[in-house]
Amino acid sequence: MRVSGIIHQQICQIKWHLLACLGLIMVLPVEEAVVNLRAGDGFFSDGMTLVAIIFGPLLAGLIACANVQGDLNEKRYIFWRSKPANVKFLITLKFIIGLVASLLIIACPVVFHFVSNIIWNEEGIDKWFFKFYVPLPILIAIMTYSLCFACNVLVRKTARAWLIGMLTGCFLLVLPFMLPLDFKDFVSDVMIWSWGPYLAIMLITPAAAFVFALYAAKHDWHLKTNLKSLLWAGAGLVFILMMLFSSQVANIKVLQEKEIEFDFGQGSLNYAGSRVVYQGDSYIDDDKDGFSLQKIGSGNVRAYPYSNIGTDSAGHRIHYGPSVAGYSEEIYPRHGNRLYKDAGNEIFFFSIHAYYRSEGQPPLHKRFYEKVYLRSYKHTGNNWMPVCELDISDCFTNKISPYFRAAMRLIDNRLIACVNNSYVLVDVTNPGELKLIDKKLDVLQRFRPSKDRKKEFSIPLVPIEEFGLEERIRLSIDLNYNFNYGDNEFYDSSIVDIHDDKLAFFFIDFLDYDDVARFDVIRWDDEKIYCKYSNSRPFTILESVTGAPGRFSPKFVKNGKLYCHNSNTLMVFDIRSNRRIRKLGHFVRMDYDIQDMAVLEDGNILLCVRWDPEFIRDRSNEDKYYLYLLKNPE
Amino acid sequence: MFGMLLWKEWKENFWKLWFCGAASVVFTIMLFRIRIIPDFSNCILISFIQMFAVPVIYSLDIFSGEISNRTVHLLFKIPVPRWMLFFSKYIVSAAGIILIFLISGLLMEFMSRGREAQVLFLLANNSLCGMAALVLFTWFCAFGCQSRSEADSLVVMFGVFIGWGIVFFWSSVCEVAWAERFVPYSLTLMRITKVGPVWTVLLQILASAAVLAIACYRYVSIRRYL
Numbered sequence: 001m002r003v004s005g006i007i008h009q010q011i012c013q014i015k016w017h018l019l020a021c022l023g024l025i026m027v028l029p030v031e032e033a034v035v036n037l038r039a040g041d042g043f044f045s046d047g048m049t050l051v052a053i054i055f056g057p058l059l060a061g062l063i064a065c066a067n068v069q070g071d072l073n074e075k076r077y078i079f080w081r082s083k084p085a086n087v088k089f090l091i092t093l094k095f096i097i098g099l100v101a102s103l104l105i106i107a108c109p110v111v112f113h114f115v116s117n118i119i120w121n122e123e124g125i126d127k128w129f130f131k132f133y134v135p136l137p138i139l140i141a142i143m144t145y146s147l148c149f150a151c152n153v154l155v156r157k158t159a160r161a162w163l164i165g166m167l168t169g170c171f172l173l174v175l176p177f178m179l180p181l182d183f184k185d186f187v188s189d190v191m192i193w194s195w196g197p198y199l200a201i202m203l204i205t206p207a208a209a210f211v212f213a214l215y216a217a218k219h220d221w222h223l224k225t226n227l228k229s230l231l232w233a234g235a236g237l238v239f240i241l242m243m244l245f246s247s248q249v250a251n252i253k254v255l256q257e258k259e260i261e262f263d264f265g266q267g268s269l270n271y272a273g274s275r276v277v278y279q280g281d282s283y284i285d286d287d288k289d290g291f292s293l294q295k296i297g298s299g300n301v302r303a304y305p306y307s308n309i310g311t312d313s314a315g316h317r318i319h320y321g322p323s324v325a326g327y328s329e330e331i332y333p334r335h336g337n338r339l340y341k342d343a344g345n346e347i348f349f350f351s352i353h354a355y356y357r358s359e360g361q362p363p364l365h366k367r368f369y370e371k372v373y374l375r376s377y378k379h380t381g382n383n384w385m386p387v388c389e390l391d392i393s394d395c396f397t398n399k400i401s402p403y404f405r406a407a408m409r410l411i412d413n414r415l416i417a418c419v420n421n422s423y424v425l426v427d428v429t430n431p432g433e434l435k436l437i438d439k440k441l442d443v444l445q446r447f448r449p450s451k452d453r454k455k456e457f458s459i460p461l462v463p464i465e466e467f468g469l470e471e472r473i474r475l476s477i478d479l480n481y482n483f484n485y486g487d488n489e490f491y492d493s494s495i496v497d498i499h500d501d502k503l504a505f506f507f508i509d510f511l512d513y514d515d516v517a518r519f520d521v522i523r524w525d526d527e528k529i530y531c532k533y534s535n536s537r538p539f540t541i542l543e544s545v546t547g548a549p550g551r552f553s554p555k556f557v558k559n560g561k562l563y564c565h566n567s568n569t570l571m572v573f574d575i576r577s578n579r580r581i582r583k584l585g586h587f588v589r590m591d592y593d594i595q596d597m598a599v600l601e602d603g604n605i606l607l608c609v610r611w612d613p614e615f616i617r618d619r620s621n622e623d624k625y626y627l628y629l630l631k632n633p634e
Numbered sequence: 635m636f637g638m639l640l641w642k643e644w645k646e647n648f649w650k651l652w653f654c655g656a657a658s659v660v661f662t663i664m665l666f667r668i669r670i671i672p673d674f675s676n677c678i679l680i681s682f683i684q685m686f687a688v689p690v691i692y693s694l695d696i697f698s699g700e701i702s703n704r705t706v707h708l709l710f711k712i713p714v715p716r717w718m719l720f721f722s723k724y725i726v727s728a729a730g731i732i733l734i735f736l737i738s739g740l741l742m743e744f745m746s747r748g749r750e751a752q753v754l755f756l757l758a759n760n761s762l763c764g765m766a767a768l769v770l771f772t773w774f775c776a777f778g779c780q781s782r783s784e785a786d787s788l789v790v791m792f793g794v795f796i797g798w799g800i801v802f803f804w805s806s807v808c809e810v811a812w813a814e815r816f817v818p819y820s821l822t823l824m825r826i827t828k829v830g831p832v833w834t835v836l837l838q839i840l841a842s843a844a845v846l847a848i849a850c851y852r853y854v855s856i857r858r859y860l
Contacts, residue, residue, distance in 0.1 A: 020789050024796055031800050035807050048803070066785060159694040159784040166687075167657055174661075177670050186670060239660055243667060251669035542675040569672070588672040590751040 003093065010067070010097045017066040021059040021105050025052050029109045033116055042120030049113040050129070053106055053137045057169065060102035060141040061148035065162045067098035068152040072217075091217045095149055095210055102145050103138070110134055128538075132191050139202040144169045146206035150213040155223050172201055178246040184633075185250065185583035188537055252572065252587040255604065256290035256629040266335040267595035267608035267625055271492050273342035276598045276606060278627070280338060280349075280384070286600050291629050296347060296379055327355040327370070332406035332491075337596070339408050339415075339491040341431050347379045348387070348431035352417055354396075354404045369396045369404060374417050374424065376431045387432040395419035397442050407483045407490035409475065414466055416475070418444060418483060425466060437466070446480055453513070458528040470498055473521060473529055477505050493556030499576055504534065506562050506575065509551040514539050516562065516573055516581050537573065537581035558599050561632070567593045570607065572633050585633030592626075605630040635714050639722035646699075650691050651730045658684060658738040666745040673750040674759075677742055681735075681763035685822070686795060688734055689771040692727045693791045697853070698781040706856070720853040724775060724846070728768055735764030762822050765838075769818040770794055772842045775849035780856055816841060 011018075029045035029052050037043040071094070110130075117125045148165030155161040176183045176190075176197045183189045183197075190198050215221070223231075262279075269284070270277050276284045282293040331353055333339060338349040355371040371393045377384040396419065407418040413429040414437070421444045427435040445460050462476045474496040482490045496505045503521035517536040521529055539548040547569055549555065555564035560576040561584070570587040592609040599605055607628040658680070665676045700706040709719060739760035746756055770791075778790035798817050805813040814820050815834045824831045 017785065020792075024789075024792050027796055028799060028803065031803060035804065062785075062788065157784075159691075159788065162788075163653065163691060170661065174664055174668075177668050178664065184670075239664075243663065246664075246668050249668045249670050251672075542671060542678060546672065546675050546678065586672055588674065588750045590674060590755065 006090065006093050007097055010094055011101070013070045014063060014066050014098065014101065017063055018101055018105065021063060022108060025055060025059060025105055025109055026112070028052050029112055033112075042116075042122070044116035044119075044121040045109070045113050046117075046121075046126075049109045050133055052109040053134065056102075056106035056137050057141040057144040058166070059105060060145040061162050061165050061169075063098055063102045063105070064145045064148035064165070065152045065158045067094055067101075068149055068161075069156070069158045072153065072156050087218050088214050091153070091214055092210075095146075095213065098149065099142065099145055102141060106138060106141055132538075136191055139199075140169070140173070143172065143202050143205045146209035146213075150209040150216065153213045153216045154221055172205060175242075176201065177249050178242050183249065184585070185537075187540060188580055188582040250583065250585045250633070252570065252585040252605070252633055253631040254587075254628055255631055258291075258627050260293070260625050260627050262623075262625040267610065268336045268338070269596045269598040269606055269608050270338050270340055271598065272340035272347055274601050275342065276600060277338070277340055277347075278608070280336060284600075284606060284627075286602060286604065286629075291606070291627070293627075297382055327357050330354045330356070330404050332404075332408065333489075334487055337489075337491070339410055341410060341428060343431055348428075349377050349384065350408060350410070350415060350417075350428070350431070351375055351377070352392075352406045352408060352419065354406070354419070356404070372396060372404075372419055374415075374426065374434065376428070376434055378432060388434045390424070390426065390434045390436060392417065392419060392424050392439070394439075394441065395422035395424065397422065403485040405483065405485045407479065407488060409478075409491060411467055411471055411475075416464065418479065421445070423462075423464075425464060438464070444479060444483070446483075453517070453533045456522070456530060456532045458530050461524060461527055461529055469524075470503070473503055473524065474498065476529055477503075477521075481505070481507070489554055489556065493554075493558075495555060495557055497557045497560065497562075497575055499560060504575070505531075506555070506557060506581075507551075508549055508553060508555055508564055509539075514544055514548075516564075518575065518581055535580055537583065554597075559603070563597065563599065563605070565594045565597060570594060570597065570605075570630075572605075587628075587630055599632070603632040605632050635712075636718050636722065639714065639718060640726060643722050643726035647692070647696065647726055647730060651733060654684075654688050654691055654730075654734045655737055657687075658734055659741060662738050662741045662745065666742065673742070673746045673756065677751075677756040677759055680738060680742070681760045681822075684735065684738060684760075685763040685767045685770070688731050689767050689774060690788065690791050692731060692771060693774045693778055693787050694784045695787065696723050696727055697775075697779045698783055698787045701780070701782050701856075702784070716854040716856075717850050720779070720850045724772075724849075727771060731768050731771060732764060735760055735767065739764070759822075762824055766818045766821040769821065769838055769842050770798070772845050772849070773798070773818070776845045776852065779849050779853040 028048040032048040033043045033045045036046070071090075114125060114130070144165060147168050148162050151165040151168070152158065152161035155164065179197070181197050260278075268279055270280075272283075277296070278284050278293060282295050285292050285294055331351055333351065338351065340347060340349045351374075353373045353375060354369055356367045356369045358365045358367055360366055371391070372395060374390040374392050375386050376388045378387045379385075398420070405418075405420050409416050410428065413427060415426045415428045415434075417424050417426065422439070422441040423444060424436060425438040427437050440463065443463060459476055459480045462472055462479060464472060464475070467475065474494055477496050478490055478494050482488050482493075482495060495507070496503060504518050505521075507517045507519070509515070513536065515536040515538040518534040519531045520534045522532050523530045547566055549564040549566045549569065549571060553564055553566045555562065557563075557575065560574065562573040562575050562581070564571055564573075568588060568590050572584045572586075574582045574584050587605075587607070589609065591612050593612050594607060594609050596608045597605060605628075607630060609626050609628060611624040611626065661683075662676075662680055665671075665680065666673065669676075671679070695702075700709055710716065712719075739757040742756040742760060743754065747753075773794045774787075774791050777794065778787050781787040781790055798819060801813060802817040802819050804810070805817065815837050818838065820834055821838060824834060
């Protein structure tokens, strides 16, 4: 047989399909390039290339069916089977020609993206795109091509073969998650680190489908009606078996759900030593049956979540502690959160109170911060009473400031309290007696990495000799990135992970990258910590659409896991597995507002949520509050 | 007579309902059981795949089957108006598409039981995708009612998808709100964007009626091509 003649005949046979597929796959990237050109950015394609190559596997299947059907329809099949042709050789040649044509079609938008971005895009090509987004659709396209090819040899009806091939392909893509292979995260297990079962499936399937097609053609296998019902029955049986042996993969299991009483404010969960305090008035005790709430003190009267509000013997709200007439007050931590210290039978908490007066009318009014105090409160009877106070007003080096920035952290018996760019170090061995150890004004500076996050950058090391080096580095990184105006969770969480003498920290959606990124501390000296981007786990399109946590969402690292949540989604990532970031699980309640969370001693997660009946964020009498005990995903 | 035509089309196209229904049920059960991603994401994933796959399957041989087999000659000899032939095909296909989305939407609701989203939220989103699928199929009828092979139909259907994709992309990027409302895909975003849902639905109904009239006219005048 003349190989060149057969190749020519095959290409002529599918040329219109190839041209149609080429048009379909190129139209969106070209349109995007035109839109970019009209916007003055340059003639290049960006996001639409991904959309186009996602269509690639569908089109590859179409080319496979068109390729086979041409020679397997009844009349032509009888003709060429009557000739002394080597069936296996002919089918092999058809398979290869179609496959090469399909890959060329899929390569077109990729090449267009590559070339147009090099020439016209100022930011150059996106290596991430070529590294992670291009290989997977190509591998899937090879798989769908082979499956559709084999199906068409067997079924000999273009459309039905294409459908069955696609259906089988989809099933094979979901299969690894149903087998006990510990697959949890599509991004890190499949897109980035799929070089195991997934790759095996994508390589073995085409080979198996090809061999099957050869034999089917050689022995003239043709799907008959009786065989069809047998296949349906077989597929149904396989599906039932898969269902019986599969289990939930990435959903975080709810161990207990409890509706709780709530007066006002925001639900808060804070650590007090090894225990967790809910809303400032109850300990949460974790036991075998779940958790229970135990009131702090006698517990007859509810303590208010704000630090200087209590109740008198008649149950009326009263204000404790000093206040300054004509001045407004801001408290850190906010929203009823507190920094507790468990001292044996007694429990204390610390808070920073800033007093300011306003001049002028909003929105042009100015705030003058004049007084700021560090206070300790002790639980006595049913209330929190102030027991000691330190005047740290000189931390406000700039008294006219529209914002008050504060942070606190308790390390052993040392409390570091930061106000704007200054800090004080206080001995809290006896929380009822605060002793000032050190005070430094205007020493806290903030540095951000450059736009190119892959460049090495430095963070100033906080000049506190009291703590060990690791603690200083952790403190410095948190102060640099978590010491925000308004809300911050500096007092009870950190974004730094220390493991095997290696330090790393994590960002979400940082510098416009829609991902969870890891930065390693590579070295340090007396003044600076030097850091470098290590790796990241991008959010999928679906995660971005349905609400992945963003830049300002609460996030923290604890025991090798990164926890982050927005109003209705909690995500847990493993950050120590092979130095990669891997999603372990999610917990979603679309009509809930997650208010606070804590990780208990046994690893389980405690979540305080508000039920939001109409997805609206205003408070109403219908609001309900719940505590959830969740199993920490492994 | 119209009832008999409907019955004929129903029997001829029953495999599509069976195939799409079985595939939808299988993938809904699989994804909602193993929960790789949240329920809402699963719903979006399944609904979007259905939105593209179901109209493709229904459009494959609904018109081209009769033309490629030449049975259209026999069909045209039946003493019924040709518009009835067209509408019997369209109604059966539309009913099939609606049924498939209804089955998968109800199954999603049954499997999720409001565990992550409000009750009926998933069904509503799946139904919106179903509406979009029906509108896309209607557009296919206008262009593909004279297709002579399954491959032609497939190319026409892909053309409809991508054509509206181009309009959607252009109208979103250039912020042409009125054009966006004509795009069938905008139906799927109604619950998220909450921008003029009444106008969007009204425009889609009017556009679909006009397109259906054109499709019917083209099918009635099909003899020129035989």
